[in-house]
Amino acid sequence: MNVDNALRTIELIRCAGKAATAYRAAQQTVREAYEEHNAAQAQLNHWNDHIRAMGGGDRASPAHAALLAAVREHQEAQQKIRKAEARLQRTSATLQAQRPALNRYPTERNRRRATTVLLDRLADHPVDLIRAADLIIIQTSAGKDSIVAMHRTVAAAKAAGCLHKVRVMHCDLGSEWPGVADLARRQAERYGIPFLLVTPDGGFLGMVENRQMWPDAKRRLCTSALKRDPTGPVITTWVGELGLHRQAIVLNVMGVRGAESASRALKARLALDTRTTSANRLVLTWNIIHELSEQEVWQEIASNGLEYHPIYDAGLERLSCVYCVLAGPDWLILATRVCFALELPHPETFALLERRIGHSFKQDFTLNAIIAAARMLDALDGPITWRRGDAVRRHLGPTAADQYLALTR
Template structure:
């Protein structure tokens, strides 16, 4: 098991920290060409107006349903060549096989261009430790400026949270924006800002904050004088049952983590995940859970506010003692809970046919 304790941060070893003058934050200027509002919210018009249609795929059920939904509409318009599927590879913190599955789903959907992007540098646990070092140094500087003992400072939590989702910007949004830069350069001959339609699988039913998101909006932070980025959330109003019906219709495989009982995919230990999910993840990935617990000790803060990984591991151990090891459920268990066993059986046959057709074509 790779230890998260190998990072060498001078600030954590008692090295002196030089006083730093805080620079005033400058408001980010948005290029004058970037529109305030989208020119349309009609799906087919969004597709027709775009130069690139970027479908963000985590490999999870929502992005999978969104993928086939968008591809079907683009194909009907004769514009499938505009579609690019991008998967942000999170490495060992995501469920095994996620990257491969996201690529397979895109291939089976008929998309020819698939991009896998990955953030440079440390993984999530390494970033937590680096962030802790920066927060500690900042707290010590502020204490010195105030004439207080820097050794007694309280350091802000270094873990991501609902109010500090730096993990999303660091390991997902940033690498995807790098792809936007490459796609923009490929169409520089147009002599105007390249229009990118950025498709996200966020749904209103997931949370109150996501319910407030617009189905279509201009992403002014991702836009500039060379590219205009419009965010489209094609399945924003869908229910869980509608998502599973779309997956059943498409015949594309979904991640087995859902059959195990997980409600979310992506990071196997998500700070926004419910207690049942993270406890189940600790039963399925005990070594990775131990790494998170070790990092809690290093940074002096719980993985989730009010719920430590140490406690999660303890609860997982109790369930293991009471119930025994987690047993692999039958394939289709998650889907059957929403659309029924008969429809799920039809899906499983369709999935095998779809996979076989791809194998024969290859």
């Protein structure tokens, strides 16, 4: 497959789609401007007729004031028509420039389909894809999926002779388990790739305090405002540093797996990031381990001796914030018990904030209830304990755990 051609076609289709959308929007603006103009014209006619019927002499009458207002509105509407038509002309010129691509991919559906097919084929050629890219960014949470995504990306980059293109970025919200940022850094250092730590202002708790509300599954501001939004400026800086005089190809690697949830199952292995792509960069989101099962992830960690966070050994299956707004009660209770075992202040800090803002952490229950349940279980069963390698033991058995421990000693 000719990767460069495929990438060029994807960009061509994107520009054609953008031009078609801009032209449609401009047409709509012209229609609205004419409607506004017609309404203003009707008002103008109405007050002219009215004043004429009254004999027309009294310039101080309310009808005269209304006429002057109608004249002003009419002039403004004419001005809007002129602007809208100029915009229509500009977008029409862009549309004409995109005519060959639009003839080939005339509808939004055609364009989406062609892009999806090309991206899917590109995902089958990771080494060629990396060769064609100018910058490869691994966005890591330092969790198990991110480690394997990093390991696979590095392997493909080495095979392509392009390890110098790879950079790692980690967002620290200040609400993660202790040691996460350091672990992310160590994971990048293992492969000798540059590491950037991003710390959004205020972090997770600052955002909740400001909004006086916790995020939830429908409004995941913690991921959109604190994790996704800071990515754009970082890409801008890194692309700028490349000093290219053409559009840069950027691969944004994520450790998203289809098996994690129904919505993640719908995601493609390789997708066009339309939000971050612009004239100077074509950004593709690369879910490089999308097809892996949880078992396969642990297998890859164990057989390559990849360092993972001890929280997995404690029985938590995700390396998220200590209290994740997407987690269910069982997960939150276990997280609280882990906090007790590690003597972490998080239960108290989060519960205090919950009381102060008067908004429950989850719709159905409060953190106070979670903490009470965790205390009760600790009183019944004793504090929870774990050993290094327990996560591998749980997923792959004792022999694999022993081998992993020997490998990482």
